[in-house]
Amino acid sequence: MTDDAQPTPGIDPSWVDEVLLAGPADQVALVFEAPVTRAELRRLISAKQSVLAAAGLGRGGSVALCLAPSLAFVTNLLAAWRLGARAALLDHRLTAYEVDNALQRLAPQVVVTAKHVTGGPLRGFVEIEERIATYPGRPADTAHALIQLSSGSTGPSKVIARTAANLVEEVERYVKIGAGVPQGGERIVSLASMVHVLGLVGGLLYGLHAGAQFVVPARMTADGILSTVAAGPEPTTLLGVPFHIELLSSVQTPMKLPQLTGMTTGGELVRAEVYGGFVDRYGIRLGNMYGMTEVGVIATDLFGEHRPSLTPAPGLTVREEAGELLVSLPASPYLGLVDPARWADGWLHTKDAGSVEESTGRMRIHGRRDSQVSVGGLKVDLTEVEHTLAALPGVASAVVTFDKAIEAYVMLRDGATSAQVQERLAERLAGFKRPRVLKVVEQLPRTATGKLVRDRAALLAAAATDAAPAIPAAISAAIPGQRAGQDVTDGATDLVAPAPVKEGNR
Known part of the structure; x- marks a missing residue:
């Protein structure tokens, strides 16, 4: 470790070894192309430390990582933290223009990108030869260990910062949740991007802490995911987002997988018919998790016992104010000027409409606060309209917006027509x-994490390709936003060009 840079108060690298890398040397920690034991992982991280230190990164320094899912991503991130540096994560699917803008904004001292990548389309992970370069940036001026640009479908651009203590607290929340969370000796097969909070903390960091293997499928197809589950005998939990459920639900006759104990999803609530079809097909628990990049996991229902209500995670307080859900958070998670509409007086404003049951403390999300509009003096919840539309026969996926009138953008399955949709909706x-x-539209725009984009300009651009052909039923049933021969993944090299990452939380 180098001590050339003046240490930033609060950045203590000891947490990496104590919280993440402790454990038996021969225990398998990660599985990418091959299993990686804890001893091997510690060796690889030490080697990366030397390379990053040679580039000038030290305690109190700052680095930006723009790497696809890979062993290189994991080792560079943990090496940076082990040096006592602050790491900013940039999604590898960003354009060069977006990356350049982010670097100018974040001003890191070192930038790690991919010099060479081995791995084709639909890969869950790749092999990377890194390019490590200095950048005319500055040392970390705060005690934060992690910087993320949240990739939501609405809202202004936000730079979110979390300390090592914040990350450790979230890992401990997963531990305290208990039942439904993978335990030591089990496996987490993660379909969620490690650049974003679900895959990073809920998958990678928690798995390392708990002694659960963190496994990434070689191919992000239904067969590839199920084959990865079948590759080991340990009890296995899938971690993903709703479109992974729809992808797996497309399998006509799933292989028998006695080791598959359940699946947990983050992001949007799984539609009732999709939920029921998945549970019936696989006979396992399907749980839902609600969280934000700013704070991580907020509430869960890991056994589907209280759908659509969720129980706040241990240590967090959620309350309702004027129809909005607020989460207790002692300090602002944002770098730069703090918008009191986002955080004030120890409370994070989620911008989600919701309610909290007084008797149980459980919370229910009703949609975005900005999803309620007035039509002729009558209140209309756009979320209700969107869910009703998406559940219609012949509709693969839908987004509903409002601009003087309610507008809908839909992807249709093979044989369906807009006239049929309007008739059924009536x-x-x-x-x-x-x-x-x-x-x-032929394809609805999505964020890097697979959430539907509700920005009207992006939707109008998608609709500009008039007379888009209907999607074959076998394909559209697998996953919304997909065309024949394509697969959408959360964290893999995409054939589908992702929508620009809009740094918001939804």
Whole structure:
């Protein structure tokens, strides 16, 4: 470790060894192309430390990582933290223009990118030869260990910072949740991106702390995911987002997987019909997790016992104020000027409409606060309209927005028509709730984490390709936003060009 840089108060690298890397030397910690034991992982991290230190990174320094899911990503991140540096994570799917803008904004001293990548489309991970370069940036001026640009579908750009203590606290929340969370000796097969909070903390960091193997499938296809589960005898939990459920639900006859004990998803709530189909097909628990990049996991229902309600994670307080959910958070998670509409007086404003049951403390999310609009003096919840539309036969996926009138953007399955959709929707929604404009698109834009984008400009751009063909049912049933021969993944090299990462939380 180098001590050339003036240490930033609060950045203590000891937590990496104490919380993440402790454990038996021969215990398998990670599985990418091959198993990696804890002893091997510690050796690889030490080697990366030397390389990063030679580039000038030391305690109190700052580094930006722009790497695809890989062993290189893991070792560079942990090496940076072990040096006592602050690490900023940039999604590898960003364009060069977006990366350059992010670097100018974050001003790291060192930048790690991919010089050479081995691995084709649909890969869950790749092999990377890194390029480590100095950058005219500055040392960390705060005690934060992690910087993330949240990749939501709405909201302004936000730089989110978390200390090592914040990360350790979240890891401990997973420990305290208990039942439904993978235990030591089990496996986490992660389909979620390690650049984002679910895959990073809920998968990688928690797995290292708990002694659960963190496994990434070689291929992010339904067969590839199930084959990865079948490759080991240990009890296994899948970690992903709703479109992974739809992908796995497309398998006609799933292989028998006695070791598959459950699946946990973050992001949007799984639609009832999708939830039921998955549980019936695989016969396992399907749990939901609600969280934000700013704080990590907030609430869970890991056994589907209280759908659509969730129980706040241990140590967090959630309350309702004027129909909005607020989460207790002692300090602002944002770098730069703090918007009191996002954080104030120890409370994080989620911007989610919701309610909290007084008797149980459980919370329920009703949608975005900005999803409620007035039509002719009558209140309409766009989330209700969107869910109703997406559940119609022939609709693969849908997004509903409002601009003087309710607008809908839909992907259709093979054989379906917009006239059929409008007819069926008339049976289910009152006239004032129904979209006045319905546009059929070939592909709905999504964020890097697979969430549907609700920005009207992006949706209009998608709709500009008029007369888009309907999606074959076998493909669209697998996953929304997919065309024949393509697969959308959260963290893999994509054939589908992702929508620009909009740094918000939804």
